[in-house]
Amino acid sequence: MxxxxxxxxxxxxxxxxxxxxxxxxxxxxxxxxxxxxxxxxxxxxxxxxxxxxxxxxxxxxxxxxxxxxxxxxxxxxxxxxxxxxxxxxxQLTPAQRMSLERLKKDELQQFKASASIAMGYDSNINVSPDDLNLPEVGEEIDTIFTQFQANLSYIHDLDDKGGWYLRSDVDIFYQNNADANYYNLFAGRVNIGLGYSNDLYDILLPVSYGRINYLDRDLLESFSVDPRINYTLSESLIGNINARYTQRNYLNSIDSNRDDSVTGIGLGLYWFFNNNFAYISTNYDNYSADHSVSLRFTDKKTTRVALGMNYNVEEWFIARLDYRYRYADYDDIIEIGRGERSDDYHQTEFKMSRFLTATMEASLFYRYSINNSNYELAEYDKDIVMLDIKYNF
Missing domain, CATH: 1.25.40.10 (Tetratricopeptide repeat domain)
Structure with missing residues (x-):
């Protein structure tokens, strides 16, 4: 035959x-x-x-x-x-996984959604989230918190354009701090992008709008363009190239001298083995103040390195370990004779997850982060412990 x-x-x-x-x-x-x-x-x-x-x-x-x-x-x-x-x-090769993702962009999974609720403890809530770099008051405040996250994703395959597709996402995040309401945080983000995918690569050019309410006020809005390319290098390796441009506008008059823009580029490598994966990525970002008279330490350059592994210990039990390092070089001097400020940030995360049903996942999460700096007021460390329940619709 x-x-x-x-x-x-x-x-x-x-x-x-x-x-x-x-x-x-x-x-x-x-x-x-x-x-x-x-x-x-x-x-x-x-x-x-x-x-x-x-x-x-x-x-x-x-x-x-x-x-x-x-x-x-x-x-x-x-x-x-x-x-x-x-x-x-x-166990799928990267090419097979990309083929499966392309199929998901058809009518069978045009719309996906997930939501999670969590409760946790933060040993030092008085630290600016992510890269906002807001002034710290120096006092450590610990608190119990509750957290809600939701994601909506819609993909429309442009049938008459071959591998072309449109993708839109909505992300919502809210954290309520029981003992520190001043640091409650709400963040929302909407993006839409044009993409092209085949068995070798996937290209996406999204534009997004984001908004943050923090410190008892509408803090900022952001506009971003974040192109990225995923490329199949071998049966077990996928490479990633990404770029970033973000304009951040602070909405309150007391914050107006903090407006800035961010440009960056990054590379990543992902290794798939069995039902597991490991990765390493690096990003370089340049933060530039929009005003000649701006808040100190707004102008800076950062280099980030991240690596981690996601491992299926058993069919129903998943462990994940991530490490992130960020070096920040600021254009402003600390004081005369002491030179420019520089920071070394380290973050380690460990997460254990178990699927309770085919669509529901429970996770226990621990994060330790520390920021070392030659500017004493910027030094801190913190622990976060969190229990999370996530449901995929």
Missing amino acids: QTLYDQKKYEQVISEAQKNTSEYGNAKLHLLWAKSAESLDEDEMAMSAYERVLMLDPDNTDVRLLLTKFYADSNRDALADEMSKSTENY
Whole structure:
């Protein structure tokens, strides 16, 4: 049969397969049957034969991807969704994973959503979140907090444009601090982007708008463009190139001298093995004040390095470890004779997760961060412990 298939005698392959009932337990027979039917555009016959292959060889990821596509193309959305989700748990090459992601951009998963609630403890809430670099008062304040996060994602495949697609996302974050309401934080972000994807690479050019309410006021709004490219380097490696431009405008008159813009570029490498992955990434960002008279330490350059691993200890138990380092070089001097300010920031995170159901995940999270600086008022360390429940819709 293989010889007949190689000679492109597809009807004879199907005829021989139908007659050879003693070999119906052989997955290869049904695979040649399916490929021959597919070559003859007999989609229903091909689909049925691929299903028989999967019954005999359920770990055949190539057939799983083919069946997902057949189901999606024939509007069997429930079957396509089920096959897609079950295939995610298998060891896939980066090319296979990109193919699966492309299939998800079809009608079967145009809309996705997730929401999580968490409770935790922060040993030093009086530290600016992320890279805001707001003035610290020096006093350590610990607090219990509750946290809510939600994400909505919509992908529309532009069928007449080949691999082109549109993607939009909405992210919401809210944290309430029981003993420090002044530091309650609300952040929202909306983005929309044009992308192109095939089996080798995925390109996305998103533009976004974000807003933050913090320190009892509408603090800032931001406009960003964040292009990125993911590229398959080998069966187990994916590379990433990304860039960033962000304009941040502070909304209160007392903060007006903090307006700045950020430009940056980054590289990343991801290694997939079994159902696990490891990564390393680096980013360089330049922060530039918008006003000639600006808040001290607004102008700066940062270099970030991050590495980590996500490992499935058991089928139902996942452990993740991440380390992040950031070096910040400021343009302003601390005081005459002491030179310019520089910071070394270290952050270590450990997370244990367990899937309670197919769509619900519980996680225990610990983070330790420390900032060393030649500017004493900027030095701090903090611990965060958090229990999180996440639901995927």
